[in-house]
Amino acid sequence: MKPFFAILTIGMLFLLGGSFAATATDVVYVSGQVTDAHGQPLSNALVAVFNDRNQVVDYAHTDDNGNYILALPVSALHLPQHHSQTFLAQVFDTAGHLVGGLLDFIANPLRAGVHAAAAGVAATTPNPLAKGGIAVGAGVVDQTLFALSTDKQTSVQQQHDRKQPGILILKAIAPGYKDLAGPTSIYWMEEDTFHVAGRTQKATVAWVDPVQLASLNAKEPSHAESNYLTFTQARLSPSLAAYGQTVRIEAFLPTPSVPKVAIVVVARDNRNGLIWQLYPKGDGWYEGEFTIDKRFPVNDQTISVLAYGADEQHPGRRPDVERSILRAGLWDPKKPFLYNPLLVCSRNRADLTLTVLPPTRP
Incomplete structure (x- = not known):
């Protein structure tokens, strides 16, 4: 997507967001990619992020390059909501950094309801993901995380780890591939300052580890991890x-x-x-x-x-x-x-x- 259309689309995001309780500082725009085990992008995979009550906060389908973008409250990433000092990388007029299906992000008729949920408003719409195979509030994430552990202390530690800053709980599915459900990590955050219609806007943007979905007949599980920005x-x-x-x-x-x-x-x-x-x-x-x-x-x-x-x-x-x-x-x-x-x-x-x-x- 060309930077002009990315900037125009982000401006539309803020116009939409203006009718809800969430502000630019409350929402983080999270981008990621879904591939197969060989690193080939998977289009139309469905990705959802859960809050700590195992409720879906936002979801998206991947585009032709396997990219997606979500609007998440800082609480879903376990970041402090009222921090006096933030030391993110500062970038300027590079809204084209945002990748994924931004136009679909706006066109989705359920987006308003998702924004309301992201703003902390109780969702009143029926479960929009039922046909996609993602259950809301069904505890699938906890079941996945703790299925291999019968030790109470280990389970408590896992519950603690999933609430560390920069961790979000994600589920990704695609036909013919094993589901992924569990924690994944932010590897980069930045604050983007850009200009739309003569006004200065800011957006907090984050990128999460890529998801690799394993085929149904593969021995290895699906996973989401990378060594980006990790001293090796x-x-x-x-x-x-x-x-x-x-x-x-x-x-x-x-x-x-x-x-x-x-x-x-x-x-x-x-x-x-x-x-x-x-x-x-x-x-x-x-x-x-x-x-x-x-x-x-x-x-x-x-x-x-x-x-x-x-x-x-x-x-x-x-x-x-x-x-x-x-x-x-x-x-x-x-x-x-x-x-x-x-x-x-x-x-x-x-x-x-x-x-x-x-x-x-x-």
Whole structure:
């Protein structure tokens, strides 16, 4: 779809949304893709997202490229509804980032009812998905998540995990393929500022992990996952260093093809609080370096690496974001890393151990 039509369509979205309680800050436009096990797009697959009461919040069919787009309340993504500070990547006049069947999104006669549900209004219309094979309020998601576990503690942990920030509960179906029902994760969020009819509008947009549906006769199940924006490799060279030596930090962070993302990768020493930026070297690798001096205490310390979204108007590090990351405890190697897509864009934290040797005596 050409950017002009995407912008026009988004403007129509806001006009429609104006008659409901939801505002631009209440709704996140979520995009994703459904493919077969070989990565080939599946058109006309049906995708629905559930709230924590196992009620369908929004649904869509995929287009010819397997893409879909949903309008979801922040609660469906387990994001705080009243956050004072949001540090999403800021993009401008690129509403064409939105992919999926946007025109169908508007043309669907049930869209008004879906918007009402997204705004928190009790749905009064009959179940629009009954013919599609998705049950509303039937507990199918819980049954899928907990069917393999008879341990109560494990079930409680699974229930907790599904409510982490950036997690949504999704079901996808297509004729001839195994159903998928369970949690999936946001891998990127951004705030898009664009102009429609001389007015400035904003939209919060998110992308979720691609869904791969397995054929009915396949041994493997359908799944929704990726390693996008997840550190899969990181190292210090050398990791055992003396005063005056230069240490190189390298980290591998795969980025998605859609959308094109702009990120800042940084590393922090947990004992002296120093922070360094890592710069892209190509093929997903980022690299930075520092020299051991008197600011580094001897013995072990943890160098933690994470990433957050860049600001197109102000390239480089964002001190306000880094202060918020520190306040949230995401740098603390003693605490488990909790991915919060409103604050960071790396879905994990790479913790590396640096050992500084004591100075030699004359």
